[in-house]
Amino acid sequence: MNRFRIEVPDQRWFEEHIRCEHACPVHTRAPQYISAITHEDYDLAFKMNREDNLFPAILGRICVHPCEEKCRRGLLIDSPISICSLKRSSADHKTSSPQYDQPLVQRGKRIAVIGAGPSGLSAANDLARMGYGVTIFESFPIAGGMLNVGIPSYRLPREVVTHAIEEVKRLGVSFIMDTPVGKELNLETLRKEFDAVYIAAGAHKAEKLGIPGENFQGVIHGVTFMRMVNLEEHFRTGDKVAVVGGGNTAMDAARSSFRLGAKEVFILYRRTREEMPVDARELDQVEEEGIKVHYLTQPVQVLSKDGITISGVRCIRNRLGEIGKDGRRRPIPIEGSEFDIDLDLLIPAVSQSPDLSFLPEEIGLEISKWDRLAVNPETSETNVPGIFAGGDFVTGPRDVIRVIADGRKAALSIHSYLSGEVIERRPGYFTPAQEIESDPDLEKIPRQKMDTLPIEERKSIEKEVELGFAQAEAVKEAMRCLKCHLFTIFDRTKCILCGGCVDICPKSCFRMARLNELERDKTFSKLIESLYCASVEEAEKLNLATVMIKDESRCIQCSLCVKRCPTGAITMEEYRRESQFYRGERR
Numbered sequence: 001m002n003r004f005r006i007e008v009p010d011q012r013w014f015e016e017h018i019r020c021e022h023a024c025p026v027h028t029r030a031p032q033y034i035s036a037i038t039h040e041d042y043d044l045a046f047k048m049n050r051e052d053n054l055f056p057a058i059l060g061r062i063c064v065h066p067c068e069e070k071c072r073r074g075l076l077i078d079s080p081i082s083i084c085s086l087k088r089s090s091a092d093h094k095t096s097s098p099q100y101d102q103p104l105v106q107r108g109k110r111i112a113v114i115g116a117g118p119s120g121l122s123a124a125n126d127l128a129r130m131g132y133g134v135t136i137f138e139s140f141p142i143a144g145g146m147l148n149v150g151i152p153s154y155r156l157p158r159e160v161v162t163h164a165i166e167e168v169k170r171l172g173v174s175f176i177m178d179t180p181v182g183k184e185l186n187l188e189t190l191r192k193e194f195d196a197v198y199i200a201a202g203a204h205k206a207e208k209l210g211i212p213g214e215n216f217q218g219v220i221h222g223v224t225f226m227r228m229v230n231l232e233e234h235f236r237t238g239d240k241v242a243v244v245g246g247g248n249t250a251m252d253a254a255r256s257s258f259r260l261g262a263k264e265v266f267i268l269y270r271r272t273r274e275e276m277p278v279d280a281r282e283l284d285q286v287e288e289e290g291i292k293v294h295y296l297t298q299p300v301q302v303l304s305k306d307g308i309t310i311s312g313v314r315c316i317r318n319r320l321g322e323i324g325k326d327g328r329r330r331p332i333p334i335e336g337s338e339f340d341i342d343l344d345l346l347i348p349a350v351s352q353s354p355d356l357s358f359l360p361e362e363i364g365l366e367i368s369k370w371d372r373l374a375v376n377p378e379t380s381e382t383n384v385p386g387i388f389a390g391g392d393f394v395t396g397p398r399d400v401i402r403v404i405a406d407g408r409k410a411a412l413s414i415h416s417y418l419s420g421e422v423i424e425r426r427p428g429y430f431t432p433a434q435e436i437e438s439d440p441d442l443e444k445i446p447r448q449k450m451d452t453l454p455i456e457e458r459k460s461i462e463k464e465v466e467l468g469f470a471q472a473e474a475v476k477e478a479m480r481c482l483k484c485h486l487f488t489i490f491d492r493t494k495c496i497l498c499g500g501c502v503d504i505c506p507k508s509c510f511r512m513a514r515l516n517e518l519e520r521d522k523t524f525s526k527l528i529e530s531l532y533c534a535s536v537e538e539a540e541k542l543n544l545a546t547v548m549i550k551d552e553s554r555c556i557q558c559s560l561c562v563k564r565c566p567t568g569a570i571t572m573e574e575y576r577r578e579s580q581f582y583r584g585e586r587r
Contacts, residue, residue, distance in 0.1 A: 002567075004511075004549060005519045010376035014575050018484045020083055021219050025405035028052040028085050029577060030067055031485035037086055037478040041259050051579040053087075054122050054404060055164045058142045058147060059464065060088025061156050063400040064279065065543040067511070073482050074556065079447040081481050082469075087476035095587025097167075107131040108350035111120070112194040114181050117145020118400050119391025120200035121168055122407030123205035123414070128171035130415055136173060141231075146392075147225045147400070150249070152256050154458070155463050187387075196386050197416045199373065200407060201358075209244060209352040213302030214348070218310030224248040229256050238344020242266040242313055244299055245349035246276040249500025251283070259461045265291045266341065269319050270298040270331040282495050285465060288455055296320070298331065300338065302346060312342045314427035335353035336348055354393040363387075372402065373398070381417070388414055427577050428544045433486050433572040436559040439479060443556070448477040474475075479539055483557040485575050488550065496545055501561035503569060507579040510561065512546055 007013060016022050020030045029052060033045040051054035065084040074080030111127050113120045116138035124134045142148050144161045169175065177186055181201075190197050198339045206221030208214055218238075220228070226249060228235055241257040242251050246269040257265050267286070270278060276283065287293070296318040299537035303312040318335035320329035355374065359365055366374040366383040373389050375381060392398060416422050439445070442488050451467045458465060469477060502510040562570050 004097055004513060006549065011028075013159070014487065015428065016083065016579075017487075018575065019070035019072055020081075020484065021525075022551075023070040024053075025066070025402045026053050026407040027577075028067070029085075029485075031196075031483055033084055033090060034081065034083070034117075034382075034478045034481045035483065035485075037089060037474055038481075040475060041324075042093040043089050043096055043098075045086075046094040048579075049087055049090050050098055053401065054125055055118070056087050057091035057160045058156065059166055059401060060084060060091055061160070062151060063087070063393045063401050066401075066545050072553070074481075074482055076556075077443050082450075082477050085450055085469055086474060086478055089469045089471075092468050093471050093474065096548055105131040107419070109133070110135065110193075111414060112137065112190045112197045112198065113200060114187075115145060115200035115202055115393070116140075116143035116175060116177075116189070117200060117202045117391065117403070118147060118201075118407050119393075119403040119407040119410075119501045120145070121165065122404040123198050123411045124173045124389070124407075125168050126408055126411035127414060128168070128173050130411070132415075132418075134173045137179050137181055137185065137190075137202075138175065138177050140180050143175055143177065147203075149230045150223065150252075151260075152226065152252050153258065153462050154255070154460070155252065155457040157464050160502065165450060169516065174252070176585060180358070182360075187360055188363060191386060195418055196388065198380075198407075198410050199387065199391045199393055199416060200211060200403075200410075201354065203352045203354045203397045205353050205355040206348070208351055209299060209348045209350060211299060213304060213310070215331060215538045215543040216302050216304045216310045218344060219346045219348070221351045222253050222347055225253050225347050225349075226256065228404075229260070237262045238264040239562070240266075240343050241347065242268055242299075242341060242343050243347045243349055244268045245351075246271065247278055247349065247351075249352075250283075250347075250349035250490060251278050251286055255286060256292060256461060257345070257347070258289050259459055262345075267291060268297045268299060268315060269291045269293060269295055271320065271328065272296060275328045278475075284300055285452065289458060292331065297330065298333070299346075300333075300349075302562075303340065310343055310346055312340050313346055314338055314340050334561045339355065344396070352397050353438060370554060379413040379416075380406065381413060388417075428577040430487075430489070430573040430576050431576055433559075433574045434573055436483075436486070436562075438558040438560070441481075442444065442480070442558075445480045447480065448473045472525060484557075486572050487552075487563060487575060488555070489571050489573045490548065491569050491571075494567040495548065496567055496569075497548070498566065500564045500566065501548070503559045506558065507556060509551050509554045511551075514546060514550050516561050518547070518549075518579045519568075 023025055029048050033048040036045040044580060046056055052270040053059055055569040063084050067083045069081030079391055113124050113134060113136045116136045117368055120136055124136055127134050143165050147161045168579060181187060197498055204223055207224045237260050238256050241262040243254040254265050254267050297315050298318060299313045300316050302310055302316040303314055305311045317334045318331035319334055321332040324330045363384055368374040375389050375394055378389045382389055388410050390410045391403040412423055453465045499512060559572050562572050
């Protein structure tokens with residue numbers, strides 16, 4: 001006999017079943033802010049985002065949205081909710097921004113943050129709001145890190161980043177630009193002058209291909225190329241440009257070359273389109289702009305006619321072999337398949353790494369076997385008291401939402417280190433759901449398509465390509481949400497096992513089952529004993545129990561079961577969670 005596996009829900013269970021929120025590194029309350037958008041309350045949607053992920057207008061454009069991968073609509077019906085784009089909508093259509101009072105407590109302690117990228121900004125934001133004095137030291141002439149020097153403005157407009165930085169400045173955070181740590185100012189000095197130091201220096205050192213000719217003039221590595229583009233340094237791309245890689249930096253370099261006047265732009269990627277880590281929507285835009293992608297292709301030698309300047313690149317074709325440790329099939333070169341491409345500029349954009357050269361040996365910071373600064377993964381602490389580190393500087397390049405999560409975690413750890421207070425995550429709680437109006441065409445609403453700039457207008461490096469949702473589109477997209485933060489709650493004392501909920505459920509979520517149809521574990525056995533004052537075996541023999549079970553993964557929160565129940569045994573309740581930060585602060 002097939003048996004049903006039973007889980008008795010607790011707080012962990014409820015949170016894991018709000019899959020989008022659980023998948024987000026900072027646990028953004030996606031269903032709650034999407035619900036606010038359905039009521040056209042963009043101010044509330046923005047406030048929730050600002051509390052959870054800090055930079056809604058930025059992340060609404062560039063987040064890799066792990067939430068959408070877990071969206072139950074995408075898994076159950078058709079396509080996931082455009083959670084990321086709706087985040088942007090909360091910023092695009094708000095009429096006011098949340099105003100935060102100064103913290104109730106000025107703690108009299110000072111923290112130095114090395115790096116004004118997203119991880120440093122997020123740590124500074126939270127520490128300032130907890131009452132600490134924060135100073136950020138940045139080697140570039142502008143704040144924002146990769147937000148400003150790595151990502152092109154046609155994807156992330158500069159004014160959007162500037163506005164986010166101004167929000168942090170309003171909290172009293174000081175910024176000292178053009179000040180690389182390690183020269184006039186060193187880490188030992190910061191350690192003496194500040195009560196704690198958070199190193200969030202990013203990963204700005206380009207990784208090389210390791211092929212002959214890589215040092216010829218006309219080879220500019222991706223992270224360097226994008227810095228030159230974004231800081232408007234003068235250089236020429238020439239007519240023919242090839243970019244090596246399949247990530248965001250490679251796409252940015254290729255599309256920027258197109259905008260800077262290159263007549264032909266190629267992307268060389270050693271695997272297939274299916275293995276390419278970049279967002280499919282951006283890859284579509286790459287192809288729309290006429291950029292040619294050579295899949296299963298990798299360079300083996302940079303060519304030069306004069307021994308000084310690049311003239312082309314020699315490539316080899318690949319085939320895919322067995323699946324490697326990273327879960328992707330390994331590219332294997334095909335012998336005798338070499339071919340040459342004439343070029344004016346080659347941009348390797350395969351990866352980048354942190355530069356540890358400014359860390360003085362005498363401090364004794366532990367370096368891992370991967371040539372990274374070693375930290376406690378739970379607290380971001382290094383082996384030297386008072387020095388913390390996170391973001392790309394510790395892990396190598398990752399996406400923005402994860403380095404923001406690092407900054408927020410580090411802020412809490414620094415606070416605990418300096419004050420002895422541990423800020424625990426606030427527990428969730430239930431509130432009765434308001435009247436739920438279920439759209440009979442819920443499952444037929446298609447995922448909304450965002451308008452983009454016409455191809456003929458994409459020659460500008462400044463003009464944003466993705467135009468965002470209009471308010472009507474945002475509401476329609478938000479209406480697609482299955483409201484996974486709503487749960488059916490049962491009062492067993494009122495249930496008469498009439499089966500009405502079983503009959504009316506359009507997704508066959510409910511079932512009445514006997515005990516012998518259920519898998520047993522200790523938790524389930526204890527539940528039966530508490531309900532019937534008998535063991536599972538005794539209850540089964542005495543024919544005491546028929547249970548109502550529900551497959552939560554199939555539920556679309558239509559509330560028909562609530563309306564059908566004759567005794568009020570079923571209610572819809574909303575699982576709510578407040579931001580875990582800023583406890584004790586005036587809100």
